[in-house]
Amino acid sequence: MxxxxxxxxxxxxxxxxxxxxxxxxxxxxxxxxxxxxxxxxxxxxxxxxxxxxxxxxxxxxxxxxxxxxxxxxxxxxxxxxxxxxxxxxxxxxxxSMNMRLGILDSDSKSASESGSEYSPESPFTAALRAALKAHHMRLELVTYDNAAALQAALIAKEIHTAYDSKRFLKTRIEALYSILKTVDSPATANLTYLDLSRPLAQPLPAQPSDQTDQNLQEERP
Incomplete structure (x- = not known):
């Protein structure tokens, strides 16, 4: 019909x-x-x-x-x-088809001088690019001044993966975790997945100082 x-x-x-x-x-x-x-x-x-x-x-x-x-x-x-x-x-x-890898600025400068891990020709960076290229993705390096700023950027979702001075590789995306597990590099031996959907441990409140305790006692009737 x-x-x-x-x-x-x-x-x-x-x-x-x-x-x-x-x-x-x-x-x-x-x-x-x-x-x-x-x-x-x-x-x-x-x-x-x-x-x-x-x-x-x-x-x-x-x-x-x-x-x-x-x-x-x-x-x-x-x-x-x-x-x-x-x-x-x-x-x-x-x-969206790129992985932002956060690194420390000091490590990046030393790598550019010695031609080690973070240089484009290094085995670590080449292995990362090859693994991502198989999934039609690109690698983007983002530098930070210290480890605290690097960790904060990962939690704030400014970057996808962080590589700190202790040579720990952390990622907040489960799909990237599966891809990075296939990378043949010593850096991926310390690969961890950071699940940001779970609440992070909150720091304990700071204890009041002795001067603060004295002021509170003076204010009491």
Missing amino acids: SNYLFSEILFSQGLFSDGLLGKNFYIIPITLLLPLTAALVVLQANPYQALVVRGILGAIAALVYALFGAADVALTEALVGTMLSITLYAIAVRS
């Missing part, structure tokens, strides 16, 4: 005025590209390739709208449905 209604719509629009093999028969294969391209978007594992296929899907949809005489809808699909959405998707993918 649905095929019959679809054919009636095509004939009413004059698309099949010369029969099934008429001059407008090319619209059918172009229209069939829509579900095929949509399936390719869903099946893509690489997010950047999915954005490219999404652009192709939008172009085909705009072409189909134009062929059916809806030029205004085709223009809206091309400008808003395709260009704007792909721009927003690209910004979201680029900002």
Whole structure:
């Protein structure tokens, strides 16, 4: 029944005025590209390739709208449905598909001088980049002045992973913890997962000093 209604719509629009093999028969294969391209978007594992296929899907949809005489809808699909959405998707993918690794500034300076752990050519950094690249992610190094600032940044969710001066690697994201476990490096031997959904231990209140106790006693009647 649905095929019959679809054919009636095509004939009413004059698309099949010369029969099934008429001059407008090319619209059918172009229209069939829509579900095929949509399936390719869903099946893509690489997010950047999915954005490219999404652009192709939008172009085909705009072409189909134009062929059916809806030029205004085709223009809206091309400008808003395709260009704007792909721009927003690209910004979201680029900002989310990276791991921010917090390190100490002193360690970073010593590494740049000696060419050790934090330099781009070091085995540790190269192993991290290789593990993340397999998941289409990038590595971003963020430096902090001291260990307290590094720990605070991890708790405040400014970074995803922290590597302190004691060579402990901490991450607050469970998916990154699974990825980092596969890295063949001595640094990942001290890898821990920090679950921020659980309440952290609160520090004990400071004990009042002797001067404070004396002032309280003087204020009493």
